[in-house]
Amino acid sequence: MADPMRIRATARDGAVNVKVLMSHEMETGQRKDSSGKLIPAHYIRSVSATHQGKTVLTAQWGPAVSKNPYLEFDFKGGQKGEKVVVTWEDNKGDKRTDEGVIN
């Protein structure tokens, strides 16, 4: 199981700014190991963020998103104390869901 995401959600001016730091290798499938064999691709393929059950962002990624991906976006209408839930799924079917409280 991958390490937890770090999620920071901050309410300001009627919108919520969300910063997410995920922990993932994001292996491209193009690098070779020391014996010259290709290292298989392993990367987060889809991400979704919800607030009060409503989707506020979706993302489809390829392997060219950097290792330990960072994501920042803003949505309108969140209140302090409410939660933002972020889920990712990688190309091997691993999933991780974490939540952050808006402050």
Next chain:
Amino acid sequence: MNHSRRKAIKTGGGLLAMLFAAGILKPGDALAQADAFSMKTLAEAMRAIGAQNPAASDAIIIKAPAIAENGAVVPVAVESKLPGTESITLMVEKNPTPLVASFGIPAGTTGSVSTRVKMGQTSDVYALVKADGKFYMAKKEIKITLGGCGG
């Protein structure tokens, strides 16, 4: 275009329709997911997401360094001021597969996203924005002094 390719496209479409029906995939997710990420040229990748000849727009702003020292971690932010922004897609022209990431922007979410991408070499970075059903684009060159895709 030959028959087997047409057939493949047709059955592929049927499969997607089934996945939509089953609620496994949402429309919009599917296109990018299916094969656009494996396209090897910018033009192919644009076609695969349905963005042929997108119009250049000043309302799309790419915030990224002009020179990035480390191609493995290049911070890129895209802001779209186009009304009705539905999606933001990032492509790096000279990467082995140009499509990097595609973001779906539901109503209520601001048309701006930031992330960090890998770049193999100095290249133009394209931001494609779908707004009110049409594609628009902006591009910016980012110089790389150390590549991020090699081994």
